[in-house]
Amino acid sequence: MDHTQAHAYLLNKPFSSVGQPFGPDVDVFKVKDKMFATLSPGRYSEGETRHWWLNLKCDPNEAQALRDIFEAVIPGYHMNKRLWNTVILDGSVPRGEIERMIDNSFLLVVQKMTKKQREAVLLHL
Structure with missing residues (x-):
């Protein structure tokens, strides 16, 4: 998945929106004003390919398991x-x-939202 595909998938979620409160290089994706992802060009050294970085919220136990399985999954940058x-x-x-x-x-x-907000979002899944 490249950054264009990730961007489209993130925005396809019900009630999702994108903004740039941290500057023009960081897209922040929210559901009903609650952040669930960021997408930005990652750090790189000269001569390396610059890859995009996708920050995602994760259950703490699963977060570590994913880091153990995939080299390209690291602890949340600036999170x-x-x-x-x-x-x-x-x-x-x-x-x-x-x-x-x-x-x-x-x-x-979504699970942390009020019951009314949560039900409105889940209705569209």
Whole structure:
């Protein structure tokens, strides 16, 4: 999955929106004003390919398991490292797995909403 595909998948979630409160290089994706993902060009050294980085909320136990399985999944860059992972979009993580991680991040945020907000979102899944 590349950054264009990730962007489209993130925005396809019900009630999702994108903004750039941290500057023009960081897209912040929210569901009903609650952040569930960020997408930005990642750090790189000269001579390396610059890959996009996708920050996703994650259950703490699953977060560590994903880091153990995939080299391209690291503790959340500029985020709470216990609750967020960064997925480096270098092609090494299967698209279906990235979509599953996005879905889980979205649902973790939705589950923390009020009952009324949660039901409005879940109705569209």
